[in-house]
Amino acid sequence: MGARRILGRLVSGGGGREHAIIRKIKESPDCGTVYCAPGNGGIASDAICVPEVKATDIEGAVKLAQEKKVDFVIVAPDDPLVAGMVDAMERAGIPAFGPNKAAAIIEGSKAFSKDLMKKYGIPTAKYEIFTQADPAIAYVRAQNEYPTVIKADGLALGKGVIIAKDEAEAITAITDMLEGNKFGASGSRIVIEQYLSGPEVSVLALTDGNIMRPLVSAMDHKRALDGDEGLNTGGMGTIAPNPAFTEEVAEKAMQRIFLPTMQAMNKEGRTFRGCLFFGLMVVAGEPYVIEYNCRFGDPEAQVVLPLLEGDLLRAMVATAKGELASVPLGRKAGSAACVVMASGGYPVAYESGKEISGLDAQGQAKGATVYHAGTKQLDGRFYTAGGRVLGVTNRGSDLNDALDQAYAAVKSISFEKAHYRHDIGRKAGGKYGH
Ligand code: AMP
Ligand code: GLY
Secondary structure, eight states: OOOOOOOEEEEEEOSHHHHHHHHHHTTSTTOOEEEEEEOOTTGGGTSEEOTTSOTTOHHHHHHHHHHTTOSEEEEOSHHHHHHTHHHHHHHTTOOEESOOHHHHHHHHOHHHHHHHHHHHTOOBOOEEEESSHHHHHHHHHHHOOSSEEEEESSOOTTOOEEEESSHHHHHHHHHHHHTSOTTGGGGSSEEEEEOOOSOEEEEEEEEOSSOEEEOOOBEEOOEEEGGGEEEEOSOSEEEESOTTSOHHHHHHHIIIIIHHHHHHHHHTTOOOOEEEEEEEEEETTEEEEEEEESSOOTTTHHHHGGGEEEOHHHHHHHHHHTOGGGSOEEEOSSEEEEEEEEETTTTSSOOOOOEEBSOOTTSOBTTBEEEESSEEEETTEEEEOSSEEEEEEEEESSHHHHHHHHHHHHHHOBOTTEEOOSOTTGGGTOSTTO
């Protein structure tokens, strides 16, 4: 009898979300060796990083998985999912977690997702789709309701949504996208939708097309500066659970949104297996879908996964097989908070290569879990290598306890021009930022 082969796992991606996924799957007795492509300086303490294989390099990832005899692949970011990395893995006979290309369109095309919601009666803001500027401008003039929301159809690094506060801004956004090629092909089709107002909630749900398992709700902080000022970013911090997602709202969301979305995708022949992210807005107690993402959120995963009780790796393997119901999952007590430390200037221009002080040899800080988003490791030291650098995270007995520990750790870490928000969790009743 030959020696039992050590199982190999490959995670595609290289940010804070991937770091959080890797640390969680490493709790599993099934985990084995973890590779991460490309990974980053901090992930290198938990996995074997392959920086040459970028997250969007489908061919490179398949080759790497074959060379390393990987048994299971987790595709974490949107671009490779929308481009069909899971399909490519399956063609090569390697099981993978994440939706196939046909299902990832739920994030890849806002026009698709809006039409899906309309067809199946899933609550969302009223909208129209345009490919020509003149009828789009005529539509906003006829609506004459401001603010109005203008969205590029395709992936645009979270920057394809413009909230226009008057007609002039709306016309600029429409012409920039449809005639000025502002978001390239992603903006050659646009959605114009009604502006909704209310607290936003992120819900990440595991689904295999048979059952829907929502994980603890979270709140993102998308704007760069305190008080929700400044530009939209990939996310400057998160807390979980989100108090706006009450039991009553959760029940409405399950019946009107989560299950109907799963069934709608099944009926369309696009069964979704993976993590479906519902970006919700609660308007006068009623949940609406603002957007779908076909993956774990970043930095939502950084607070949702530490509160997950159970074996994430087994749940992911079961999801890919359509057997999610067989894996028990629960929720840990308390709250989690993640404060993102970013490079000064992010999300516009920023410098990289600044040495980070306050981290130990593993890239961790005392009293917190540090998920690395954009770092490099050189001779045992860590340097900044991206806009979002670190997600300093903690789980506490309640929100303020989680925030206390996360902010204490943030204060012990420094790099030149480090920038973070001082009011994470404030809208959820947290004491910081007052
Ligand atoms: P998205 O990229 O679709 O998540 O949109 C980015 C942000 O724009 C959301 O998090 C909301 O804050 C805002 N947004 C998007 N759609 C609407 C809408 N219909 N009404 C109000 N705000 C919106
Ligand atoms: N934090 C929002 C996202 O991952 O898209």
